[in-house]
Amino acid sequence: xxxxxxxxxxxxxxxxxxxxxxxxxxxxxxxxxxxxxxxxxxxxxxxxxxxxxxxxxxxxxxxxxxxxxxxxxxxxxxxxxxxxxxxxxxxxxxxxxxxxxxxxxxxxxxxxxxxxxxxxxxxxxxxxxxxxxxxxxxxxxxxxxxxxxxxxxxxxxxxxxxxxxxxxxxxxxxxxxxxxxxxxxxxxxxxxxxxxxxx
Numbered sequence: 001x002x003x004x005x006x007x008x009x010x011x012x013x014x015x016x017x018x019x020x021x022x023x024x025x026x027x028x029x030x031x032x033x034x035x036x037x038x039x040x041x042x043x044x045x046x047x048x049x050x051x052x053x054x055x056x057x058x059x060x061x062x063x064x065x066x067x068x069x070x071x072x073x074x075x076x077x078x079x080x081x082x083x084x085x086x087x088x089x090x091x092x093x094x095x096x097x098x099x100x101x102x103x104x105x106x107x108x109x110x111x112x113x114x115x116x117x118x119x120x121x122x123x124x125x126x127x128x129x130x131x132x133x134x135x136x137x138x139x140x141x142x143x144x145x146x147x148x149x150x151x152x153x154x155x156x157x158x159x160x161x162x163x164x165x166x167x168x169x170x171x172x173x174x175x176x177x178x179x180x181x182x183x184x185x186x187x188x189x190x191x192x193x194x195x196x197x198x199x
Contacts, residue, residue, distance in 0.1 A: 037118035038125055038197040041111035046194045053099050058111065059187055062104035065089065066183060069101065069146075070159050076152040085155055086147035101143050101162070108190060109136035115197055128193045135181035135189060 043049050048057040065088050072084035091100020099107075109132055115121060116129035139162060146158035165174025165182030174180045176189055 038115035038121040041114040041118075042190070042194040042197040044111045045108050045190050052107070058104050058107045059190060061099055062101055062108065062183060062186075065091075065098065065101035065104055066159065066162060068098065069162075070156075073152060073155045073159055076155060082150045082155070085149075085159075089143045089147040102140050105136045105139045105143070105186070108186065109133050112190065112193060115193060122196045124196045125193060128189060128196070131176045132186065132189050132193070134178050135176045135186045138179055138181040139183065139186065 040049065044052050045058045048055045048060070052058055053061060069085050069088035072080065072088050075084060076082055087100070088098075089101045091098070091103045112125075112129040112132040116125040118125075142158060142162055146155055146162065149155045149158065161182060163183050165180050165185050167174050168179040169175075169177070174182055174185060176185050
C-alpha cells in the first residue's frame with residue numbers, strides 16, 4: 001500500500017505545473033545564485049504551495065491529522081467510534097485540506113524524492129531522501145495498523161509512537177531507521193533537507 005501511495009503522489013506532484021515546469025525565470029543577478037530545482041518540492045513539505053492541499057505545508061497537514069486522530073482516540077475512551085481515528089489517519093474524502101496522516105506522509109516522501117532527483121540538487125539530498133522514505137514507510141505502516149485497532153489504549157499507544165517514534169534497537173533514542181521513526185524524526189529530516197535545498 002505505502003509504495004503505491006508514494007508512487008501515485010510522486011506522479012501527481014511531478015506533473016504539477018507548480019514544480020518548476022513553468023517558463024524559466026529571467027537570469028538572476030551575478031551575486032545571487034538561482035534557486036535550486038530541489039527547492040520547490042521542499043517548500044511543498046515545509047511551507048506549502050499552490051500544489052499542496054489548501055496551500056498548506058505537508059508536514060503541517062500530517063501534524064493536524066495526528067492531532068485529529070488523538071482527539072478521536074480520546075473520544076474512543078468515552079465510547080466514541082474507532083472509525084474516527086481511521087478517518088484522521090487515512091483521510092476522509094470531502095474533508096477539504098484534511099487529507100489524512102498517511103497521504104500527507106506519502107506526499108512528504110514523494111516530494112523529498114523529487115527534490116533529490118533535481119539535476120542541481122545538493123549532494124546531501126539523495127541520502128536524506130532515502131532516510132525520509134524509510135521513515136515515511138515506518139509511519140505509514142504504523143498509521144495503517146493503528147487505524148485498524150478497536151482498543152482505545154492500544155490506539156493511544158500507537159499514536160504516541162507516531163508522534164515521537166520508538167526505540168526499537170535499544171540504543172536509547174528513536175531514530176529515523178526502519179521501525180523507529182516518528183513524526184518528530186521526520187520533521188528533523190525534512191528540515192535539514194530544506195536547509196540544504198535553500199528552501
